Amino acid sequence: MKITKLPNVFLAAMPVLKTLEAGGFEAYFVGGSVRDVLLGRHIHDVDIATSAYPEEVKELFEKSIDTGIKHGTVTVLYQGESYEITTFRTESGYQDFRRPDHVTFVQNLDEDLKRRDFTINALAMNTDGEIIDLFVGLADLKHKLIKAVGDPEQRFHEDALRMMRAVRFMSQLKFSLEEKTEQAIADHHQLLKKISVERIRDEFVKMGLGADARAAFQIFLDTQLSEEVPDFAGKKEQLAVFPKLQFSPTMETSLWSIIIILLGMQDNQIGKFMRDWKNSNAMTEEVERIVNFFDIMSSHTPTDYELFEVGKKTLLNTIDVAHILGQPVDSNALVDRYLALPIKNNSELAIDGRFLIKKGIKPGPQLGELLTKIKKAVINGDLDNTEEAIAEFLEKQ
Numbered sequence: 001m002k003i004t005k006l007p008n009v010f011l012a013a014m015p016v017l018k019t020l021e022a023g024g025f026e027a028y029f030v031g032g033s034v035r036d037v038l039l040g041r042h043i044h045d046v047d048i049a050t051s052a053y054p055e056e057v058k059e060l061f062e063k064s065i066d067t068g069i070k071h072g073t074v075t076v077l078y079q080g081e082s083y084e085i086t087t088f089r090t091e092s093g094y095q096d097f098r099r100p101d102h103v104t105f106v107q108n109l110d111e112d113l114k115r116r117d118f119t120i121n122a123l124a125m126n127t128d129g130e131i132i133d134l135f136v137g138l139a140d141l142k143h144k145l146i147k148a149v150g151d152p153e154q155r156f157h158e159d160a161l162r163m164m165r166a167v168r169f170m171s172q173l174k175f176s177l178e179e180k181t182e183q184a185i186a187d188h189h190q191l192l193k194k195i196s197v198e199r200i201r202d203e204f205v206k207m208g209l210g211a212d213a214r215a216a217f218q219i220f221l222d223t224q225l226s227e228e229v230p231d232f233a234g235k236k237e238q239l240a241v242f243p244k245l246q247f248s249p250t251m252e253t254s255l256w257s258i259i260i261i262l263l264g265m266q267d268n269q270i271g272k273f274m275r276d277w278k279n280s281n282a283m284t285e286e287v288e289r290i291v292n293f294f295d296i297m298s299s300h301t302p303t304d305y306e307l308f309e310v311g312k313k314t315l316l317n318t319i320d321v322a323h324i325l326g327q328p329v330d331s332n333a334l335v336d337r338y339l340a341l342p343i344k345n346n347s348e349l350a351i352d353g354r355f356l357i358k359k360g361i362k363p364g365p366q367l368g369e370l371l372t373k374i375k376k377a378v379i380n381g382d383l384d385n386t387e388e389a390i391a392e393f394l395e396k397q
């Protein structure tokens, strides 16, 4: 099979492959970019595999960086783009099921493709746009199947993260999981314990935000992968709601908020949960705000002051969460009410602490309380947001 009209990302990288070939080496596009061009998906970067050793690659290009030279990868800078060029290799002796303890460079592409995770990721493309398909990857693409290359147990022992990658690709590509590959995950889910939380999280998020997140999440539960990730063990029943939701999330904040709500977590447990997953402080704080506001929305119609406090971004994010969870919310009414608030943030208040001091109020906690009282009155529409109206209001205190 040959691709006649190559996307620009490949055309731009073509001189890099040609340079390697002119140096007497073999060079191919490999991995995700070949898969994605065949699926008509957006291609974010291209990976190149070559028979040249890293030192030989470096000699052929003016600018290169030793990004992963131990694993055979050199990053070449060419016409403003960077390309990862990896020497054909096999990965032997994954003692800790994490990273290869050493890589063995090999002379041909076949050996290199053999050690890749899934058949659809084991395709290569040469400078003519010709697809090299040694493991029926093209047929599996057509049948929308995630299938391990060769023996799935071996592939997952080499790198246990691949089990998460399987459900991630299911979700992103809307593919099903081949039976033996699924069975191998179910048999070896414990291997995931060896993998760092950050790597698991990245795959989990891609799964949760993919086009077929709910189907993939079901397999994530069925294979017991869910038992091996932070704070999910023993929570299958609560998590089983996710695949039954009417929609699935498209924002990471929504994904985490939904999981937290399904797990029935208390306010004070959210921080630990988010830290266990190695999420950033910014992500944690926003998720805390969303879950809190979701609770407010579930118990009563938010007051104007609650709308003011939560702010537009978190309001919209919480509406998204409520929508996905199938909670009835009149989102138009809430947004309209927010937009009609007399002020949207503290700086829009006509007065500040200095104004109160000038009016004879002593600095201290009472001043703060008075300021809040004024702000609430303005937000509720009981007080005009002008110096005059506020001065008059003060006289009545």
Ligand SMILES: Nc1ccn([C@@H]2O[C@H](COP(=O)(O)OP(=O)(O)OP(=O)(O)O)[C@@H](O)[C@H]2O)c(=O)n1
Pocket: 030, 031, 032, 033, 047, 115, 116, 117, 118, 121, 122, 159, 161, 162, 165
């Ligand atoms: N645990 C892994 C990770 C990667 N690969 C191989 O390395 C390629 C590139 O890896 P990566 O960029 O992580 O994944 P992609 O398949 O390119 O997917 P994405 O579009 O998300 O980058 C994969 O296609 C696959 O051939 C693998 O065999 N095992």
Ligand SMILES: [Mg+2]
Pocket: 031, 032, 033, 045
């Ligand atoms: Mg990639």
